[in-house]
Amino acid sequence: MDRVECVVVGAGPTGSACAIGLARKGIETVLVERGSQAGEKNVASFVLFANVLKTIIPGFADEAPLERIGSDTGFLCLRKDDMMEFRAKAGVYYENPMIYTAYRSRFDRWFASKAEEEGVEVVRGMLVTDVLTEGGRVVGIKVGEDELLADVVVAADGIHSIVARQSGLYEDDTSRYMLGVKEVLDLPPDVIEDRFGLRPGEAAVKDGWGYPMSDVGGLFTIYTNNDSVSICLFAPVDALKAKGVSLRDRLEDFKAHPYVSSLIKESRLREYEAHILADGGRIKTDRLYSGGVLLCGEAGGFNSTMWIGVPSGMLSGLKAADAVAAAKRLGRYDADALSCYVDYLYETGLPRMLYNARTFSDFMVKSARRHMETFTDNLFDFMTESILEEVNFFEPEPYPSLEKAYGMFSDYVPRWLEPPLRLLVRGVSKLGSWYKKRKIRRTV
Numbered sequence: 397m398d399r400v401e402c403v404v405v406g407a408g409p410t411g412s413a414c415a416i417g418l419a420r421k422g423i424e425t426v427l428v429e430r431g432s433q434a435g436e437k438n439v440a441s442f443v444l445f446a447n448v449l450k451t452i453i454p455g456f457a458d459e460a461p462l463e464r465i466g467s468d469t470g471f472l473c474l475r476k477d478d479m480m481e482f483r484a485k486a487g488v489y490y491e492n493p494m495i496y497t498a499y500r501s502r503f504d505r506w507f508a509s510k511a512e513e514e515g516v517e518v519v520r521g522m523l524v525t526d527v528l529t530e531g532g533r534v535v536g537i538k539v540g541e542d543e544l545l546a547d548v549v550v551a552a553d554g555i556h557s558i559v560a561r562q563s564g565l566y567e568d569d570t571s572r573y574m575l576g577v578k579e580v581l582d583l584p585p586d587v588i589e590d591r592f593g594l595r596p597g598e599a600a601v602k603d604g605w606g607y608p609m610s611d612v613g614g615l616f617t618i619y620t621n622n623d624s625v626s627i628c629l630f631a632p633v634d635a636l637k638a639k640g641v642s643l644r645d646r647l648e649d650f651k652a653h654p655y656v657s658s659l660i661k662e663s664r665l666r667e668y669e670a671h672i673l674a675d676g677g678r679i680k681t682d683r684l685y686s687g688g689v690l691l692c693g694e695a696g697g698f699n700s701t702m703w704i705g706v707p708s709g710m711l712s713g714l715k716a717a718d719a720v721a722a723a724k725r726l727g728r729y730d731a732d733a734l735s736c737y738v739d740y741l742y743e744t745g746l747p748r749m750l751y752n753a754r755t756f757s758d759f760m761v762k763s764a765r766r767h768m769e770t771f772t773d774n775l776f777d778f779m780t781e782s783i784l785e786e787v788n789f790f791e792p793e794p795y796p797s798l799e800k801a802y803g804m805f806s807d808y809v810p811r812w813l814e815p816p817l818r819l820l821v822r823g824v825s826k827l828g829s830w831y832k833k834r835k836i837r838r839t840v
């Protein structure tokens with residue numbers, strides 16, 4: 397039976413980053429990928445936050461297959477026929493890019509080839525079916541009937557991680573699962589630049605909430621590649637199931653919204669994909685390792701609040717490589733030796749990201765999903781009425797905007813607290829009105 401120092405399962409961004417880290421530390425590494433090419437099994441396009449990649453391959457922008465520079469970013473809120481947008485165009489990020497759009501199929505293939513250049517053996521078209529264990533610790537992988545022994549197995553095999561499951565580290569919590577659907581729509585580059593107001597080579601990246609996702613507590617993203625636009629809808633699986641909602645239908649509603657339709661009209665569908673993803677921070681740090689095994693990337697629940705998983709996956713992969721090297725120095729690969737992985741993680745912002753993602757996820761599960769619709773509606777009323785307040789000359793009373801603002805959050809207040817709190821807000825509002833009226837008299 398063959399034996400290597402380290403097997404990394406999965407040649408996504410996490411696995412390749414980890415393999416590069418291991419090879420650079422002189423650790424004999426095999427990277428196993430089920431696809432006939434890295435990236436073959438991944439969602440079509442993505443937004444690459446390049447801060448971690450930059451530390452691995454400083455000159456990546458000259459050779460990686462990238463689409464556009466994401467220096468035009470924004471938040472979008474939709475109601476059936478309305479839209480509200482907060483948009484930022486940062487010249488500094490156009491000159492010194494940190495965000496790109498790219499295709500996973502091309503990017504992952506390129507990144508795995510970089511691991512190969514570092515001396516990693518990349519084995520493609522091989523589905524890992526199980527882990528080998530001995531004395532309660534992982535000692536290798538199984539590929540059907542074939543076996544490969546390793547000092548350490550790194551799980552970088554994504555959300556459904558067979559390695560994490562078979563090593564007993566996986567935590568299933570379906571209330572944290574989201575379904576993501578994505579369409580890539582072809583449009584000529586000059587049409588994209590014209591409609592989105594972009595400079596040549598610049599990408600728009602818009603995250604948003606509201607119509608048609610409010611009732612299921614979902615969100616959406618829209619961004620531009622060189623000659624295509626990606627639209628993506630996310631929603632909690634349990635909410636979709638409970639309400640019998642098809643995300644595919646909602647994608648059609650989204651595309652028919654007047655604003656979205658003005659951006660993507662006359663486009664041609666290139667690709668459609670659906671994928672499960674989980675809210676971040678779903679695995680506690682003391683379950684990210686065990687004897688002979690480490691979890692990183694999506695397999696370890698490394699996802700930010702907004703499901704940005706590529707840079708955090710890469711960084712967790714690098715830290716896993718540090719942990720393997722430290723265990724090698726000790727000459728043992730048991731759980732105790734590999735526990736330094738968590739210490740290495742704490743040298744980074746990853747635990748903070750996991751904490752934020754878990755806290756946000758708790759808030760979404762417990763409260764926000766149920767109240768998103770009211771919040772969005774009230775927000776629109778508040779914004780539009782605030783604009784009209786400027787010309788509300790028939791009304792002598794200063795506009796009670798505090799009460800309107802309270803309306804956006806009142807759903808989140810416990811029932812017993814609602815009446816006294818509403819009374820308090822009304823009182824403060826009246827007091828504010830009285831004070832303002834007095835000031836008006838004195839000033840004007």
Ligand SMILES: Cc1cc2nc3c(=O)[nH]c(=O)nc-3n(C[C@H](O)[C@H](O)[C@H](O)COP(=O)(O)OP(=O)(O)OC[C@H]3O[C@@H](n4cnc5c(N)ncnc54)[C@H](O)[C@@H]3O)c2cc1C
Pocket residue numbers: 405406407408409410411428429430431434435437438439441442443444445522523524525552553554555557558576577578628671672673692693694695698699703704705706707709
């Ligand atoms: C719809 C959608 C949109 C997203 N958009 C973004 C975005 O714009 N930006 C961003 O940063 N993140 C985004 N994410 C999150 C991001 O895709 C993941 O966090 C990221 O892919 C995690 O990388 P990974 O390498 O850990 O796992 P994966 O990318 O899932 O890679 C796992 C790899 O392991 C292989 N594999 C799996 N099982 C086996 C096995 N048994 N044997 C061998 N190989 C195996 C797979 O083929 C795959 O290549 C998005 C997620 C979804 C679902």
